Amino acid sequence: MASVQERPFADALARLKEVGLRPTRQRLALAKLLFDKGDHHTTAEQLHAAARAADVKVSLATVYNTLHQFKDVGILREVVVEPGRSYFDTNTRPHHHFFHEDDVRLIDIPDEAVELSRLPEPPEGAEISRVEVVIRVGARR
Amino acid sequence: MASVQERPFADALARLKEVGLRPTRQRLALAKLLFDKGDHHTTAEQLHAAARAADVKVSLATVYNTLHQFKDVGILREVVVEPGRSYFDTNTRPHHHFFHEDDVRLIDIPDEAVELSRLPEPPEGAEISRVEVVIRVGARR
DNA sequence: CGGCAGTTTAGAACCTTTTTAAACTGTTGA
DNA sequence: TCAACAGTTTAAAAAGGTTCTAAACTGCCG
Numbered sequence: 001m002a003s004v005q006e007r008p009f010a011d012a013l014a015r016l017k018e019v020g021l022r023p024t025r026q027r028l029a030l031a032k033l034l035f036d037k038g039d040h041h042t043t044a045e046q047l048h049a050a051a052r053a054a055d056v057k058v059s060l061a062t063v064y065n066t067l068h069q070f071k072d073v074g075i076l077r078e079v080v081v082e083p084g085r086s087y088f089d090t091n092t093r094p095h096h097h098f099f100h101e102d103d104v105r106l107i108d109i110p111d112e113a114v115e116l117s118r119l120p121e122p123p124e125g126a127e128i129s130r131v132e133v134v135i136r137v138g139a140r141r
Numbered sequence: 142m143a144s145v146q147e148r149p150f151a152d153a154l155a156r157l158k159e160v161g162l163r164p165t166r167q168r169l170a171l172a173k174l175l176f177d178k179g180d181h182h183t184t185a186e187q188l189h190a191a192a193r194a195a196d197v198k199v200s201l202a203t204v205y206n207t208l209h210q211f212k213d214v215g216i217l218r219e220v221v222v223e224p225g226r227s228y229f230d231t232n233t234r235p236h237h238h239f240f241h242e243d244d245v246r247l248i249d250i251p252d253e254a255v256e257l258s259r260l261p262e263p264p265e266g267a268e269i270s271r272v273e274v275v276i277r278v279g280a281r282r
Numbered sequence: 283c284g285g286c287a288g289t290t291t292a293g294a295a296c297c298t299t300t301t302t303a304a305a306c307t308g309t310t311g312a
Numbered sequence: 313t314c315a316a317c318a319g320t321t322t323a324a325a326a327a328g329g330t331t332c333t334a335a336a337c338t339g340c341c342g
Contacts, residue, residue, distance in 0.1 A: 045298080061323080084299095120255065128276055129242065131275075134275070135269055135272050135273075206290080225329060
């Protein structure tokens with residue numbers, strides 16, 4: 001059974017069916033905007049603007065709902081690097097991020113560019129769900 | 142010249158003088174609440190509540206101002222792991238964090254418990270300001 | 283001790299996100 | 313095909329955290 005991640009060119013409709021979300025006009029349009037142009041990061045506001053620009057009528061509330069549904073079914077990942085705003089990443093494969101503090105922008109770091117050769121034991125009764133490495137960068141002085 | 146970090150038992154007044162912040166009643170009280178009981182993480186709201194509990198009259202706006210001033214002078218570190226809320230960490234030595242997703246809580250990971258044996262080059266023209274490792278954990282199923 | 287820059291404050295404003303309740307739309311089954 | 317229902321969308325309001333404003337206050341220096 002091929003996972004979603006292994007079939008990057010599956011179209012929006014197939015993708016929605018695969019994860020069990022009813023393919024509505026809004027979800028299809030947002031899925032296209034998100035998945036038809038390669039890995040990228042976006043905020044709710046940015047996606048809403050992109051939808052408007054593409055003449056897709058969607059409310060901001062639906063953008064939020066959809067982003068969270070996509071995250072819940074695993075075709076999107078939420079990245080928290082800034083207080084007060086969430087980024088959503090269409091790249092759900094293991095990888096890390098640069099966060100450019102000057103122009104407030106995320107940049108992917110391929111998984112193999114980071115090697116974690118030692119990790120601590122999780123606290124009693126807990127298990128690790130994800131290890132996130134964020135490298136904050138600024139303009140060179 | 143000894144750094145602030147190497148003198149954990151310096152009192153609040155000395156600490157404020159050292160970083161060039163005028164030692165007002167509010168800043169002294171908040172500094173005591175923050176630095177007199179070992180490394181911990183707090184939100185603005187939590188610190189405000191702690192102040193009230195200690196009969197310290199401070200407005201929430203001042204708590205926010207003070208947290209940011211302390212961060213700016215380097216005696217506090219801001220940790221962003223949750224959308225919509227900032228944590229402030231009194232431990233400014235190099236270290237990392239567990240974030241317990243169930244009870245929404247940060248736990249320090251000593252620096253030496255994580256070994257990063259490979260790091261990527263920063264993007265053109267940028268330099269690394271900090272490498273943050275966040276290990277998200279949840280209750281074991 | 284007077285005066286001023288720096289600080290604090292309440293309250294309003296702001297921004298992102300979530301909720302609400304009503305209208306709408308896929309889908310299913312007759 | 314279509315009725316009906318569950319799931320979805322929506323505008324608007326509310327929520328939640330943080331920042332701003334402008335007026336009052338307070339350390340501190342001379």
